[in-house]
Amino acid sequence: MIPWAIVACLSFLCLKASTANSEDNIIDKAKKKFIQGNLIVEKQNKHLTYLLPAMASPENRIWWHRIRPANKKISASLSEDRKYLLIHLNEELTDTVELEIQSQLVPKSDLTLKMNQIQLIGTHNSYHIAPEPGVMKIIKTVMPGEAANISYTHRPLSEQLNFLGMRKLELDVFHDTKGGAFAAPLGATMAGLKNWKSFHPEFDTESMMSPGMKIIHFPNFDFRSNTPTLKTALSELSKWSGENNLHLPIMILIETKKTVAARKENKSSIFEMVDFRQLEKEIAEVLKPEQIITPNKVQGGHKTLNQAIRKGAWPFLGECRGKFILALDNQGTERINYLKLHPGLQGALLFVSSPPGQPESAFLKINDPKANHSEIQKRIKEGYLIRTRADSDLTEGRTNDYRQMNLAFSSGAQYISTDFPEKTAGYSDYTVQWPNGKVGRLNPLFKLEQHQATMEPEKMSSQIISRRFSLKVPTEALNQ
Numbered sequence: 001m002i003p004w005a006i007v008a009c010l011s012f013l014c015l016k017a018s019t020a021n022s023e024d025n026i027i028d029k030a031k032k033k034f035i036q037g038n039l040i041v042e043k044q045n046k047h048l049t050y051l052l053p054a055m056a057s058p059e060n061r062i063w064w065h066r067i068r069p070a071n072k073k074i075s076a077s078l079s080e081d082r083k084y085l086l087i088h089l090n091e092e093l094t095d096t097v098e099l100e101i102q103s104q105l106v107p108k109s110d111l112t113l114k115m116n117q118i119q120l121i122g123t124h125n126s127y128h129i130a131p132e133p134g135v136m137k138i139i140k141t142v143m144p145g146e147a148a149n150i151s152y153t154h155r156p157l158s159e160q161l162n163f164l165g166m167r168k169l170e171l172d173v174f175h176d177t178k179g180g181a182f183a184a185p186l187g188a189t190m191a192g193l194k195n196w197k198s199f200h201p202e203f204d205t206e207s208m209m210s211p212g213m214k215i216i217h218f219p220n221f222d223f224r225s226n227t228p229t230l231k232t233a234l235s236e237l238s239k240w241s242g243e244n245n246l247h248l249p250i251m252i253l254i255e256t257k258k259t260v261a262a263r264k265e266n267k268s269s270i271f272e273m274v275d276f277r278q279l280e281k282e283i284a285e286v287l288k289p290e291q292i293i294t295p296n297k298v299q300g301g302h303k304t305l306n307q308a309i310r311k312g313a314w315p316f317l318g319e320c321r322g323k324f325i326l327a328l329d330n331q332g333t334e335r336i337n338y339l340k341l342h343p344g345l346q347g348a349l350l351f352v353s354s355p356p357g358q359p360e361s362a363f364l365k366i367n368d369p370k371a372n373h374s375e376i377q378k379r380i381k382e383g384y385l386i387r388t389r390a391d392s393d394l395t396e397g398r399t400n401d402y403r404q405m406n407l408a409f410s411s412g413a414q415y416i417s418t419d420f421p422e423k424t425a426g427y428s429d430y431t432v433q434w435p436n437g438k439v440g441r442l443n444p445l446f447k448l449e450q451h452q453a454t455m456e457p458e459k460m461s462s463q464i465i466s467r468r469f470s471l472k473v474p475t476e477a478l479n480q
């Protein structure tokens with residue numbers, strides 16, 4: 001016989017499950033419903049308007065809205081007071097406009113504080129795992145100078161974001177058009193590791209045999225990576241971003257590498273236009289357009305991207321929370337090839353580090369804050385977004401030297417790179433972090449008003465309210 005208490009407990013759980021299912025059904029039905037309304041012609045400004053239903057907000061919070069029209073050719077925005085939806089008149093209009101507005105609560109400073117007015121820390125070669133001792137022995141013999149610089153290991157990408165507060169990641173990318181170019185690293189064989197994969201549990205043979213962009217430091221020897229392909233890296237980041245949708249904008253710095261002919265069919269070459277097309281294809285297959293801060297979005301209606309950033313066109317924090325900004329690390333021929341694909345960065349997914357004043361120049365890579373401290377400050381005041389390094393070649397970590405880090409911080413560079421996001425065994429106590437475990441801080445180069453002078457933590461709210469609208473277009477607008 002089943003005790004009555006167990007029966008009662010089971011009955012309660014069934015009732016609870018039934019109630020939960022009922023609530024889920026109500027929510028699902030609500031999602032399917034459209035808010036009906038009528039658009040009004042505002043002839044003077046050449047757009048249609050709709051007064052949005054008011055949403056109550058607590059003190060020091062405001063609703064941030066993201067608009068997603070069902071028809072991507074429809075241009076929609078908000079009025080300056082954020083009370084009205086604006087639909088711009090164009091030939092794509094039909095008798096009804098359908099769209100979704102996603103809203104979430106953000107601090108009021110998110111509407112006045114821009115992404116270039118904060119500072120964030122990230123890792124250098126974020127994927128890197130130090131070579132296995134047997135392979136490292138060979139590297140020390142063949143390339144002794146290089147061996148001293150690669151004895152560091154980073155956590156998986158999502159752990160760096162989650163536990164260490166990193167908001168800039170660097171990925172070295174090799175093109176592998178046929179697959180398998182890097183699937184049998186020579187260094188492992190030379191080290192006498194007969195069952196070498198057992199010494200490299202992170203090595204994903206299936207991924208390495210498949211065509212596509214690979215993430216490694218250099219082939220055959222320093223080949224260990226916590227994420228084997230560009231797609232796996234972006235998928236991990238996208239998943240984490242979806243679970244932490246109010247995170248500060250994460251920079252992904254991509255360095256394209258010259259492919260060393262590990263197999264006959266993989267010719268040694270740098271990235272050409274065709275390779276950059278494939279790179280962007282892989283990015284677009286994982287990251288949605290709304291997840292990326294692109295050059296076009298920053299440029300807006302300005303003549304050039306450079307003109308835009310000099311006039312303060314970087315997006316507000318509320319606009320770029322939960323998003324990524326991608327940049328090309330390379331200069332020289334690779335940058336030229338990318339700009340051939342996207343002149344002026346029109347239609348590009350990546351920013352490039354071009355000399356100040358060039359039409360496409362908005363992001364600058366200035367590695368040494370010691371030699372270039374005043375230059376970094378000058379460029380930031382002109383509107384540029386800058387990445388610099390708190391340390392390099394593990395030197396500062398060995399000597400516990402914070403001088404370069406302090407100069408990187410005071411330079412105002414928005415993204416600061418390190419090999420030491422946490423204490424590392426075998427080195428000193430050297431660590432690059434903001435005080436009190438903060439993820440980011442206000443940029444010291446900007447004089448901010450009181451309403452701008454706070455930056456809320458990332459996990460202040462995870463709730464997103466989605467509303468679907470079906471708005472009738474007046475006949476007079478269709479006849480224009």
